[in-house]
Amino acid sequence: METINYYPSDTTIGGLLFSNYISEEIRRLSVKELTSSQAIDRLGVLVSDSPYDLALRPFDKKNDRCFTCDQGFVACSGHLGHISLVLRVYNPVLRGCCLYCHTIQxxxxxxxxxxxxxxxxxxxxxxxxxxxxxxxxxxxxxxxxxxxxxxxxxxxxxxxxxxxxxxxxxxxxxxxxxxxxxxxxxxxxxxxxKKFCPNCNTPVRTLRADSHSKLFYSQGVSNKQIKAYQERMSNIR
Incomplete structure (x- = not known):
């Protein structure tokens, strides 16, 4: 059978782009939802629905076979799993970021x-x-x-x-x-x-997490803070 070369021999890669999967794509690619944080039990047996689940890939070079593709340790390239978060998870870095200029304080x-x-x-x-x-x-x-x-x-x-x-x-x-x-x-x-952001000099709005389900931040600033901010900006200018 004749093969067709769609790319000339002098073709070179001009760039490479990496991106993240969205939630829907991760669920479509995933073969199993991981719900157990314990990977190995007391007897040394791999726990199902854990990061060591055999549906993701075999872990023993001799005996294990993948539950998804039925291949051995060498032939199986591995499969994706996903973890569903019950509660919202907030990055603690937000507490150290300015909500106005979006930089670290x-x-x-x-x-x-x-x-x-x-x-x-x-x-x-x-x-x-x-x-x-x-x-x-x-x-x-x-x-x-x-x-x-x-x-x-x-x-x-x-x-x-x-x-x-x-x-x-x-x-x-x-x-x-x-x-x-x-x-x-x-x-x-x-x-x-800090009372003021060291980068943009705006008053800092504090963040507070409530039971890992909600995130609150202070609404506005006091009159004293506004006056101090105006004086500070006038001195900088």
């Missing part, structure tokens, strides 16, 4: 500091992380301009550039430093209570 200085510290961490230069933190603390105490902070950070990184060797954070020491950096950033962005 963290100043650009703190974001820049965090990015540069993570850059040093990727190259295993843990001492430079503390040096950047010292520059940040000194800048706060001296209360200098934003340009001074960026100049000090950039000057330090020119004198101490990241090494050409990239190190994955797999050791206990590097993992502990990485977790502490993320924890400190989350504390500044999500846990610290």
């Amino acid at each position: 963290c100043s650009n200085v703190e974001k820049y500091l965090f990015n540069m510290q993570m850059l040093y961490l990727k190259h295993g230069q843990t001492n430079e992380i503390d040096n950047l933190q010292s520059i940040y603390k000194t800048w706060i105490l001296e209360r200098k301009s934003l340009d001074t902070f960026y100049e000090n950070i950039n000057e330090h990184m020119k004198l101490n550039p990241p090494s050409s060797t990239r190190i994955e954070a797999t050791t206990k020491n590097l993992l502990a430093i990485r977790q502490q950096l993320i924890k400190d950033f989350e504390a500044r962005a999500f846990k610290a209570k």
